[in-house]
């Protein structure tokens with residue numbers, strides 16, 4: 261088996277007593293795009309900086325293509341990093357900004373080779389027409405392309421992208437993401453892409469890692485994560501809309517939603533932990549919740565709190581006694597704000613989570629997502 265391109269093992273990093281990484285593990289395989297998804301302050305940048313060797317770790321090891329590089333300088337690691345802030349050099353034009361890394365003492369190349377590589381990389385990123393411009397005359401999207409070109413031109417083993425597209429508008433972001441995938445296919449490069457944008461992460465990545473509090477919460481393909489979300493935090497960050505959560509109680513071999521809602525037989529949740537608490541949280545992907553007519557037998561009562569128009573679809577928020585959820589429905593669905601309605605969880609769907617720690621305690625279910 262080939263070695264993973266990047267293996268981070270038990271990384272710990274504190275900044276003036278503030279713990280940013282708390283035993284973080286992460287594996288990025290050769291030739292894959294791995295998205296590191298997490299909210300602000302989760303530890304994404306610290307993870308990328310650790311991989312590049314740009315921070316001093318308190319503990320843990322960094323392996324690059326099977327080699328332990330923990331004690332190796334950034335220049336000896338063969339990785340390139342693109343930051344959100346672009347870090348272009350204002351005194352140089354676009355061409356020289358891209359060529360900069362190839363002219364460093366470590367990567368010194370012949371000028372003819374540099375010109376050809378700069379030209380090829382500029383074509384890939386569709387910035388050939390900008391090569392003679394000063395960087396301070398460029399738009400945000402153009403600068404971002406130049407920053408990516410500058411990192412790419414070295415053809416590093418590993419390409420680290422830290423929120424590279426967040427400053428761009430939606431259309432530019434989508435376009436650049438498609439181009440990054442194309443570059444990845446052509447160059448067979450490996451990318452670690454940090455973002456807090458769920459849509460961005462799933463559209464570009466082969467696998468996703470969800471990070472919070474400096475710890476990897478779960479890693480896998482999006483299908484694996486949907487089929488088995490590790491904890492409530494993962495459910496809240498994944499999906500669009502995200503997972504719905506309801507208070508639930510265990511009574512008479514059933515899980516009951518709220519005090520008087522739907523009853524679901526315990527066996528559908530698989531073999532459960534022996535000492536299951538009486539109170540639990542039931543997590544359900546919105547696709548596994550049906551909205552039905554008010555008063556439907558065995559369903560949960562609710563009312564429509566908000567309706568957002570999305571063109572061909574609408575996103576509705578339904579509030580119930582045991583919790584609320586958002587779900588996308590066709591725009592022909594006759595639901596208006598304040599309407600009474602009812603909803604029920606599709607047979608066999610849903611996950612049970614522990615109230616205290618938020619960990620999933622039920623097995624994979626057979627809902628619409630699995």
Ligand SMILES: Nc1ncnc2c1ncn2[C@@H]1O[C@H](COP(=O)(O)OP(=O)(O)OP(=O)(O)O)[C@@H](O)[C@H]1O
Pocket residue numbers: 275276278279280298299300301302303304305306307456
């Ligand atoms: N140089 C620093 N000095 C002090 N604290 C820092 C420093 N860098 C990061 N931190 C703290 O470490 C934690 C993790 O930060 P990090 O930048 O790795 O998170 P992030 O997931 O990249 O966040 P964001 O999405 O906001 O960039 C945060 O609480 C942050 O405030």
